[in-house]
Amino acid sequence: MEECIFCKIINNQIPSYKVYEDKDYLAFLTIMPINPGHTLLIPKKHVPYIFDLDEKTLSEILIKAQKIAHILKQAFHPKTNRIGIMVAGGEVHHTHLHLIPMDYDSDLTFTRQKSASPEELSLALKKIKDNNF
Template identity: 35%
Template sequence: MKEKDCIFCKIANGEIPSATIYEDPDFRVILDLSPASRGHALILPKNHFADLCSLDERTAEKVLSVAAKIGAAMKKSLNCSGFNVVQNNGTAAGQTVFHFHVHVIPRYDNGPVMVAWEPGKASAEELAEVANQIKGELQ
């Protein structure tokens, strides 16, 4: 399943050159052209899925192990102190290319603040109401 006009399908399948750091039968991992930090990588499935909700089970099961492998290699080779694994779904969440992909972003001591938010507050009643709304869709 590939989409002929999808740039990430073309990159993942080797039609467009990239700085590839890992490849297996299901994924190609490339360095991001607009990195948030040195070594920022994208995990691209070779098959097309618009977002996490359309991902097949086999791909979903494998993607986190690929992220862990890439993150561990980053820590050793780039001497970063940690890494973020980020996956955006929908425009409101920051998704700009509608081909499922995962960002693996190396984090360095004293580096810029990224992937952060101010914790909010919610009452027990509000949490219960929201939990019931979500649970209703899961049944």
């Protein structure tokens, strides 16, 4: 697990823009967002593939996703009024859910990811904090 970038984020060895954290889960802004507010939700337990999660974690993570989706919707008011969810797991082998404020249904494709500047990420995080806490 030492080389896992998400485990390093969990352990604060790599800084991140944290949206939500509790003892078992962490949500943070991806540095390659499709839209502003694009968040990754991960279990703190290192399990590479979502369908290898134990049943408790698998169900709990969706309940956490709901909580974060409310937070993102409140902050970004996407045009569809929805937060999209995607799971692929190809790049980082630590289970993660993509939660994406959706302006259009066609937003949900990884080909639309582009890197965000620290300023853009700080602004997105500020929007989340200002609208939810």
